[in-house]
Amino acid sequence: KAGVTQTPRYLIKTRGQQVTLSCSPISGHRSVSWYQQTPGQGLQFLFEYFSETQRNKGNFPGRFSGRQFSNSRSEMNVSTLELGDSALYLCASSLLAGEYNEQFFGPGTRLTVL
Amino acid sequence: TQLLEQSPQFLSIQEGENLTVYCNSSSVFSSLQWYRQEPGEGPVLLVTVVTGGEVKKLKRLTFQFGDARKDSSLHITAAQPGDTGLYLCAGAHGGSEKLVFGKGTKLTVNP
Numbered sequence: 001k002a003g004v005t006q007t008p009r010y011l012i013k014t015r016g017q018q019v020t021l022s023c024s025p026i027s028g029h030r031s032v033s034w035y036q037q038t039p040g041q042g043l044q045f046l047f048e049y050f051s052e053t054q055r056n057k058g059n060f061p062g063r064f065s066g067r068q069f070s071n072s073r074s075e076m077n078v079s080t081l082e083l084g085d086s087a088l089y090l091c092a093s094s095l096l097a098g099e100y101n102e103q104f105f106g107p108g109t110r111l112t113v114l
Numbered sequence: 115t116q117l118l119e120q121s122p123q124f125l126s127i128q129e130g131e132n133l134t135v136y137c138n139s140s141s142v143f144s145s146l147q148w149y150r151q152e153p154g155e156g157p158v159l160l161v162t163v164v165t166g167g168e169v170k171k172l173k174r175l176t177f178q179f180g181d182a183r184k185d186s187s188l189h190i191t192a193a194q195p196g197d198t199g200l201y202l203c204a205g206a207h208g209g210s211e212k213l214v215f216g217k218g219t220k221l222t223v224n225p
Binding site (some may be wrong): 004025033035041042043045048056058090092099102103104105106107108 | 154187211213216
């Protein structure tokens with residue numbers, strides 16, 4: 001079974017631009033979560049989608065948004081990029097609203113904002 | 115608010131040594147997970163512990179969940195260079211709640 005895939009793997013943008021990242025979960029997984037990872041803050045939860053609905057949301061500004069499609073694929077969008085948005089963005093899928101919410105991560109998208 | 119504190123933040127040891135890393139919280143979790151992340155990759159799930167006092171072994175790795183389900187430890191016996199990576203603990207309050215991650219312990223095992 002193929003793992004979680006994320007595209008693109010690397011991205012360079014300038015301040016003020018917007019960016020869209022894509023995630024394809026493991027086949028059969030209906031929950032997709034997004035995380036931002038930086039050296040200083042570690043892994044921070046952005047949001048989770050389950051069956052095309054946002055189920056949980058972290059403490060990020062409205063510039064960060066996401067959606068999930070009927071095939072469980074997910075995208076996240078960051079508008080008006082800031083230098084501080086430079087990070088590794090990780091997508092994780094899980095089977096369903098299980099008891100343990102075990103996450104299977106993709107390799108991430110490394111975003112650099114200049 | 116950092117709900118899961120991991121210690122130490124950094125650990126550099128020689129091959130063959132033993133080590134323990136800790137994950138502590140003031141909150142009770144329904145389950146706690148450990149992940150390992152290598153540079154340029156996403157975290158990989160190692161184990162999930164769910165019962166207070168539970169001990170799980172994965173080859174040379176031993177995971178323990180505290181009796182009160184507020185803390186956990188990871189012990190590695192006879193560390194090898196392949197154990198190098200960032201070890202993350204993550205707590206869940208329930209199946210539908212978001213995972214809370216610690217900031218991780220960066221382990222380097224020198225040959």
